[in-house]
Every structure is written in C-alpha cells, then in structure tokens.
Amino acid sequence: MPFDALDFYDVDSLLTEDERMVRDMVRDFVDKDVLPEIEHACRDGVFPDEWRVTLGEMGVLGAPLKGYGCPGLSYAAYGVICRELERGDSGLRSFASVQGSLAMYPIWDFGSEDQKNYYLPKMASGEWIGCFGLTEPDYGSNPGDMITKAEDMGDHYLLNGAKMWITNGSIAQLAVVWAKLDGVIRGFIVEKDDEGFSAPEMKGKHSLKASVTSELVFQDCKIPKDRILPGVKGLRGPFSCLNNARYGISWGAIGSAQACFDSAKEYSLSRIQFEHPIASYQLVQNKLSWMLREITKAQLLAYHLSQKKDSGDWIPEHISLAKMNNVDIALEIARVARDIHGANGILDEYPVMRHMANLESVKTYEGTHDIHNLILGRYITGIQAFTRETS
C-alpha cells in the first residue's frame, strides 16, 4: 500500500507538478526497494549496493546541481527527495546528502572545468561514490583547528593526517578532503587507490547502521597537482557544502517524523488496553496531536526555506534554524512514538526505534543542535560564543 504521508496543511500542493512526480518516484522506491530490506541492512551494517544503482538510475544524486550530467532540479525538489529517502531511513538519506551536497557540490562550485567534466557525470549516475572528510578525531564542532595538512612538493601534494566519522568513506571512489596548505584550508580530491590513503570502516554504531562510516588515513599520501579545488580557500569551502546538506536534512527529518507518526497512529488505533484502543485515551491523543502540530510547522518551515533557496534570498542562519528545529522535533516525535508502541516499540518490526537511534546522529552531525544555537545566538547578539577568545 502506498505511504499515506501526513500533510495536514496540504503543503505539498505548493510544489510544482514535476516536483510531485519526483516525490512519487522516490516514495515508490522507498516503499518497494528500501523498506523491505532496511532491517536486514541495519542488522548486517551495510549500505545495499542496489540502492546506489537505483538512486543513480532515478537521477536524483546531486539534485539541485545543473550541467555536467547533474539533475538540475529545484531546491524544493531536492528537499522532497531528502524527505522521502529519510522516511525510509536516515542512512539512505545520508548517502544521498553526502554524495550530492558534500562531494559533488564542492567539485561543481569550486572545481576546475576538467575536474567537473571528469567527476560529476559519474557521480550523478551513481557509478562513483564520494565522501567528505572534514571532521578529525580531535576537531569536530571546531574544524578550523584541523591538523591534516598538505605540502606542496613541486610536482605533487603530500597529505598527512586523519579524518574520522566519514560517511561513505570505505565504499567511496573519491574523497573531498579538507586540509591545511601553508596554514590555509583547501579542498583536495583523493582517489581510492592513491598511495598512502586508506579508509578503514568504523564498526559498532547503534545509529545509522545502514550507513557506512569510516576513518580516512593519509600517510604521506601523494596527490597529483590537478586535484586541488582551485576555487575556494578557508572554511568557506566546507561550510558552503554543509549549508546545502543541512538544508536537505531539514527536509529529511520530516520524513522520519512522518514515518514515526504514521506508525504511532496505526498502532494506537489497533492496540487495545483496558478494553479500548489506546488511541481513545486523552493522553495518547495529546501525544498524537502534538506530533501533528510539530510536523505541520516543520513542513511549512522547510517549504518556505526551499523557496528562499530557490530564489537565492537566504542566509546560513535560516538553514541553521531549520536543521536544528526539524531534527529536534523529529527526534522527540520518534521518542514519543516509541513510547506509544510500548514494548513493541523496541522491536525492528516497527520503524520507530530505528528512526529514533538514527536521529541521534542527525542531531550531532552537520553542526550539532547547540552549535546551531550558537550560530543563531551570534546572529541575534552579534557576539560569538563558540570560544572564550574574543577574535
């Protein structure tokens, strides 16, 4: 049965017809290909390769990028794609976010013409997977102090250092790696077989289990000179990628929340306790109506932001608010949904505990909840509170 997504204010009617067709296409993929497989994928800790192939065939990777074999869709369509994928699983959406916004986007925006022509078509088709190496073991919220460095050796660059928590790392053919060259952050394209590069997988996650997370290790890793991204210097490079990925997450989280709401609604209507469905009790109805309220607000917020993204009238703080709010409510909705399911809520027969555990990662990556608070705090007061130094 096709998914009956909660859309109380009919926000999707504001989408264009082709945006709704893209939605239906991705929704069908999630219903038919993803949901029947997701629990196996989580149990085995793998990202099924068939999903990569189908995402490429559907042509949704790098959704809002134009040219070089990329889809050229609107930001609204990109948001809808993220939402539908994350209704399946945050790990699936993470794959697409990293591929499109974190690996393809920097090449598209800051790459040379040759780099764009060489890498983008095969990344849009899903033939090549990309990853994004910013976070380091000792530098998460504070990537500006990263240690990984590049040295100019005349006819090549030499990369040394390590990245951690890198989505798609071990399954990627290329990594966009941020490293300091003469003290300035620059982007480098590292290919899987480059000498001195390895990407061991990190095991033991209780969250995003169907997503591959890895370390990237560079030991005198030799990179040809034409693999530096010429178009950007400093933190602006990685941050502009993050803006796009965070925007997608603000939509994606709604998908998780819709899945949890749907499961909680169905469950509460069929679960009989004290001779009546639990949905007939006021406390449960209060929980459901709170979910409806928060999902509806999140939908309006994400849709309005999509229009700002498409018209170019946006600032990063707009995205911080949406990422922070929508992930926050999605996580709380997942927790309440888990509660409504009682003991059944912890089983993999229902999607709620999986979404709940996934959203813990989503709350942390792409700027933690509190880092977005600090970004908004700085916007409101003009005072940065990230560090005690007054720079």
Added chain:
Amino acid sequence: MTIAVLLKQVPDTTAKITVSGGRVDQSSVAKWSTSPYDEYALEYALQLKEAGAGDLVAITCGPDRAAKMLTDAAAVGVDSMLHVVADTTEMDSKQIQSILAAAIEHCGADVVLCGKQAADTNSGSTGPGIASMMGAACVGMVSEVMVEGDSFSALRASSSGNERVSVSRPCLFAFDKASTELRRPNVKGIMMAKRKVIETVSASDLGIDMGESQVIIESHDSPPEKPPGQKFEGADSVQTVVLKLREEANVI
C-alpha cells in the same frame, strides 16, 4: 507506424469508495490512479516501442484530472499523448468504445494495447469492442507481447495453461496481470514530460456522434458488509474449522 496504449484513470485500489444518491461519490475519492491492468499494457507498449515497432501514443478518455496519468506515462517514455476530455460516468460501453476507436484512428495507430478490464467498472468490453470497430484482431488475457518481424507474438492464458499466438496488424492486445516489473520514471523522464504537450480534444472534435446511451445505470450500491470473522478456541474445534474451511470458505 504508431502504437497506442489506452489508459483509464480509476479510484486507487486503496481509496475508500462512498456511494451517495445511488452513485459512487467521485468527489470523495482521495486518490486516482492508472487502472492496474493498463499499467502492464503500458509497460509492454514501451517495450514494443523500444524494439522499434513504432511511435507510442497514450490515449485516455475522461475528465480533466485524467491528464495527470498521461503526464506520468510521458515520464516513462510515451512519445505523445491524446486526451479526449469527456464525462464518461453516464456513457455506455459502446459510446466509450466509439470515442476511443476514433481517437486511435486520429492518431493513425494500428496496434493497440489496453487492460483486459478497468479496476472500477470491470466490464471487460472496451478492448474487444474497439477491436471489432477497428476490424482488428483481438487477443485477450495477454501477459506478454513481443515484436516478431512484421507481426507480434503474444502469450495469453488458455484452458491448458498458456498459449502463444502470432498476430499481424491491425491488432489489439488486452492485458492481464503480467510477471514483468513495471518501470519507474527517472528525473530525466520527468523533465521531458514537462515539455511534452498533451493534445486535448472533445468527442465532437473527433467527428463522432455517439447517440444516446443504450444502458442506463439505475443505481450503485456499496457491497454488503462482510460478516464478522468467526473465532474458535481449543483443539476440539479443529474438525469444525476444517469442515467450515472446506464447505463454506471453499479454500481447502
């Protein structure tokens, strides 16, 4: 050479149907979809097109909302679309067949694929009726069709299992459920569909005079409520359950 696929928009099989005033209340149908058998016809029509059997036109006869189905068909690769805008709710089968036969002629198609019956009316008369108006060979209960030189090879259900038949043009294939996978559109197809224009005509544009409907629908009724399930407990009831399954439910 042109191949036509006939698509009908019906209430989605998951949609709740309500009857009021002796008629199905169309405005209360939450979701409209392409009739499931037509989807198999569309899939095989696309395969015939890809095998070089001709250009593919998707035709529907129905209200404005049916255009969505044609756009969806364009997204998976249909070359052109014809929409005969008409309120078909009070038409009889013959009137609809004559509209569709005229539409097929308008498009110059001599190979037609359609579903064996629509999921709402289930009358099963459209395909054979059109074939007879076209003077075309009619193959029903088809589950597969392929190009074979100048003619077509179709697999259909028969009393002995399956039957393979070879048919020459003009011909019409009415599809049963097939084992093939239905294709999903992709972004490229969706963007192309946006650019394709649906040709919109009325029955009179096609030059047909349908006359009066010979069949008057007197009323629609909801199916009777299913009787509640029966519950049996304990090993002693096994015999009764087996008997009921055999005699009443006819399942064993």
